[in-house]
Amino acid sequence: MTADDSFGRLDDDDYPAYTMGRAAAMLGTTPQFLRAIGEARLITPLRSEGGHRRYSRYQLRIAARARELVDQGTPVEAACRIVILEDQLEEAQRINAEHRRAAGPPDSPGEA
Known part of the structure; x- marks a missing residue:
């Protein structure tokens, strides 16, 4: 991989x-916070060839949401579960919207 590719x-x-x-x-935040949300399986950082953790922007957005909840007094494990459930809900809503678009507009009352 060249520098331009990176x-x-x-x-x-x-x-x-x-x-x-x-x-x-x-x-x-602290590296300990990132380790804690990793242990709670909210995010799984990739590892460099040397074994160091590396994070993506997507993972940082998820971590930031968990941090908001922790800052409001939510325990880390609960914050991670909340973020996971929020993500699942968002995905379910996206899928439902796609199905509604694919099905087309509903029939008007009185049509048959």
């Missing part, structure tokens, strides 16, 4: 571009 991947939300220290600094 820079092009920075636009990819799933590219693990951030070290644990950088990710923690961006979120205004």
Whole structure:
């Protein structure tokens, strides 16, 4: 991979571009918080060849939502579960909307 290829991947939300220290600094939290949400299976960072954790922008958005909940007094494990359920709900709503669009407009009353 060339340097140009690496820079092009920075636009990819799933590219693990951030070290644990950088990710923690961006979120205004600690590496321990990132480890805790990893242990709770909210996010699973990728590992560099040297074994260091690397985070994507998508993972940082999820971590930021968990941090909001923790800052409001929610325990880490509960915050992670809430974020997972919010994500599942959003996905279900997206799928339902797609099905409604595919089915077309409903028949008007009185038509048959």
